[in-house]
Amino acid sequence: MLDSSRPRRIKPAILLRWAVTLVLVLAIAGCSSARLAYRYADWGTVWWMEDYVSLTGAQQQALEQGVRDFRQWHCSRELPRYERWLSTVIADANTAVLTDSGRMEFHQEQLLGLLPALTEKATPMVVAFLKTLSDEQVRELAANMADRQQELEQDLLKRSPEATASARAERTAERLESWLGDFSDDQYFRIQRWSAAQAGQTDIWLEGRERWQQAFLAALQQRQQAEFASVISDLLQNPEQARGLDYQQTMAQSKNAMATLLSDLLAMGGEPALKHVKAKATELKSDVDVLTCQLPTA
Template identity: 50%
Template sequence: MDFHNDQRSRHARTCLLLVLVVGLAAGCSSTKLAYRYADWGIVWWVEDYISLTEQQKQRLNDDLETLRQWHCSAELPRYQDWLDELQADIDDGVPSRSAVAGHQQQLFGFFPPLLERATPVAANLLESLSDEQVRQLAENMERGQREREEEYLADTHSATAEARAERTTERVERWLGSLNAEQHQIVEDWSEDRGAQTEIWLEGRRNWQQALLTLLEEREQPDFRERLRQLIVNYEQARGQAYQAMMAESRVSMAGLMHDLLRASDTTTLAHLQDRAGELKNDFAVLACEPA
């Protein structure tokens, strides 16, 4: 249960096009609608950063449709299998800590194939950028970075931790329903113990963006695509050692948080999780792999 998905992926998921494919579905009230029109959503998102030509938009749309077709036929069945396993575990009661960690590991395993397949989509677009478009991208990424720093960083550590707890609660409740008093306290304690996690995440995000801009200066070189693939697939490395260490610890901590929340739950919470998993599984089952 990747409730940390918004942060990672905002992560495997800061990549220019990539995690939007997943992020749109996660943030939309209709998974089916978001999935069918993810390509248009990504184009709109890209144009928040770069003013595309009509030719670039058409190429991007075509590439995204090819990516969606592959994802629908090859990856959605894997998601359904995972949801079957999740529901089976919940049927037996509160999953063990190791079982929760196993589900988290499965979810993280879904990202590498998507990143590999999405890399050519990003490469086709980035290779076509003019110098002016690269300048636009740099300016808009810097603007976005400042906005996130203003949104996520408070004046004190305690205020930052409190805001992090609120965001975590909102994400968790999508799956578990309203938390009880004990669960709220678990989230607050967990958030307080995260230290400088938010600051490290923001620094890592800036490091990755700078690495991308540096690479774009050499986008006409023959090794550009392979270097871009390394930057996208091995995104944690580009974000720095502090980020890598934080993420390794955070995965363990997040799995522990999920287990503690489930342990403090009641039958209503488990039923809500079952229902949510069932809804997603049904959505995936009826998504026809046909042109949007």
């Protein structure tokens, strides 16, 4: 049972992050974890997205209601899109076209294409919430953002390029094996080569993250102005613009490299890897099929 007396601190973009996280969970998680994550996402988000700003009781209540409303909309309107995407993945696994990098890019775009509707739907709620922040809360938010940025820089930049590439390869292999099955030595070597080619991305990612945060905090200083909603909407729905040209170019290259990596791994894995993809997508589609939307109360 929740302890209502515990101070709760929730990141301002909670609804937006919930939306993006939900897509990723449904895309990469296992059957049971995806089902549980979806059903309890509104409760879990409140506790997960903490340590950024302390909220009043009224703010917390409004935010929790916003999450519940958002989840209801997402369940009724967006889940069918996930089912259609998974059905296409299953069909392509049957015909082996997933080994073509162009087809893999298509699926990559389909998955990323689920995000704009989520961010657009979440934005008005996020804007409304941000307008309620006091000057003290904004200062607290800025301090916590700076602390988190410093922690990330100290953690990620202390490693050597070789250690960073090795950790990236291992992390990627662990995530992909749930979809593609156990990797051969040749497949893992392919992942290592891909990871080594991503050198320098960490610095660019961190710089882009800080640029976006500075733009976000600057916008908060004008949260009672008429143009605030449009500025925040742009930051939430088009974050790459604030992160800079280097970030945009790097992420585009990274996306293409990932599509090529996935198609190569499937080609190297042959029929067993394709069967594994089909089984995983079928399992996940079944998981989405059984999710039911709670009807709004009268």
